[in-house]
Amino acid sequence: MQDVATRAGVSAKTVSRVFNDDPxxxxxxxxxxxxxMRELKYVPNMLARTFREGKSAVIGIAVPDVADPFFAAVTKGIELAAREHDMAIVVTSLGDNPALEQSIIETTVRRQIGGLIIAPIAADQSYLARWQDSFPIVFIDRIPTKLHADYFVEDDFGGAFEATKHLIAHGHRRIAIVGxxxxxxxxxxxxxxxxAALADAGLKSEHELIALGSRDADAAAHVCKTLLALPDAPTAIFSSNARFSTGVFPALQALNRTDIALISFGDFPMADVLQPSVSVIDQNPRHVGRVAAERILARIAAPTKKFRRKNVIPVKLIERQSCQGAAVSPSQSSTTPRSSR
Incomplete structure (x- = not known):
């Protein structure tokens, strides 16, 4: 900066003002x-700037899987908001082993970040308490445990209730959940x-239709095939996240079971152009990312200001073709469907 100032015949402070577009x-x-600047190929040293200003121009992001459609879109929302404020992002995947969360996060925060946005996988985030005075921490998708912090979560209960109720309204009585x-x-x-939606409709939950424990799309596809092989198979499936839906839908296609209704909690790429197009509970992940980033920026700008920590973001059902599969009464064969309308 001093070299630029000398060549331009100005002070270093003036160089800084030009770089920051002072009017x-x-x-x-x-x-x-x-x-x-052009002649000397000058670019600012952001690390030196961090030390001088006492704050970093980087937001750290930690999510279970950056390849997951939901978290990829959340990250994009954070990135767009950060870019508007001349900040960068650094992203890391936590994976699916809760025991590794603390070490991964602590590696991330040692990179001189200015704020942290995290979707936790462990049962205890108290280890982050010692970092809260250094930079703002915002949780997304999942509520922090043993730590008071800002969080933005979707209405998971309400969205699942609405999805199941919608399938029931289409005449389905044997509805499976994959998650x-x-x-x-x-x-x-x-x-x-x-x-709750089943109980509200006076329907009994069936243990064999609650298929939980899948780890990825392939496992969800296998579970889907197992469900449809039951003597009294489900006529509809509620997939509890978009990642699993990308396994369930191809499995239905492979079995040529377009009569099976499907609703996905979470939209995913191409869901609206598939045949049949997939009905979803829309989480609007980019919005989730943006509001989380805006809270980080707001806390950086006003560290002592009071904000509402608990934030539940509404979700909505987007009805497409896949939730209109034919409903079958318990007494009928699962391979001889009748219309639900």
């Missing part, structure tokens, strides 16, 4: 400084919403 710099001075372990808080809430 009070004259056009002649701005042109001289910018010319010197992760109930150790995952979102899965637990979605299972509760599913069960």
């Amino acid at each position: 009070h710099v004259t056009e002649d001075t701005r042109e001289r400084v910018q010319s010197a 992760d372990s109930t150790e995952v808080p979102t899965t637990k809430l979605r299972l509760e919403g599913y069960l």
Whole structure:
């Protein structure tokens, strides 16, 4: 910066003002400084700037799987919001082993980040308490445990209730749920919403139709085939997340079972153009990412300001073709469907 200042015949402070687009710099001075920057190929040292200003221009993001359609879209929302404020992001995957969460997060926070957005996988986030005075921490998708912090979560219970109720309204009585372990808080809430909708309609939950424990799309596809092989198979499936839906849908196609209704909790790429197009509970993940990033930025700008920590984001059903599969009464064969309308 001093070299640029010397060549342009100005002070280092003026160089800084030009780089930060200060409107009070004259056009002649701005042109001289910018010319010197180009000639010397000057770029600011962001690490030095971090030490000087006492804050980092980087937001850390930690999610279970960056390849998951939901978390990929959340990350994009964070990135767009951060970019508007001249901040960068650094992203890491936590995986599916809760025992590794703390070590992965602590590696991330040592990178001089200015804020952290995390979708936790472990049952205890108290280890983050010592970092809260250093930078803001915002949780997404899952509520923190043993730590008071901001969080933005979707209405998992309400979305699952609405999806199941919608299938019931289409005439379905044997509705299966495919999902992760109930150790995952979102899965637990979605299972509760599913069960509540059945009870509300006077339907008994069937243990054989609650297919939890899948780890990926392939496992969900296998579970789907197992469900449809039951003597009294389900006529509809509620997939509890978008990742599993990308396994369930191809499995239905492979079996040529377009008569089986499907609703996915979470939209995924191409879901609206598949045949049949897949009905979803829309979580609007980009919005989730944006509001989380905006809370980070707001806390950086006003560290002592009071904010509402608990934030539940509404979800909505997007009805497409897949939830209109034919309903079958318990007394009928699962391979001889009748219309539900």
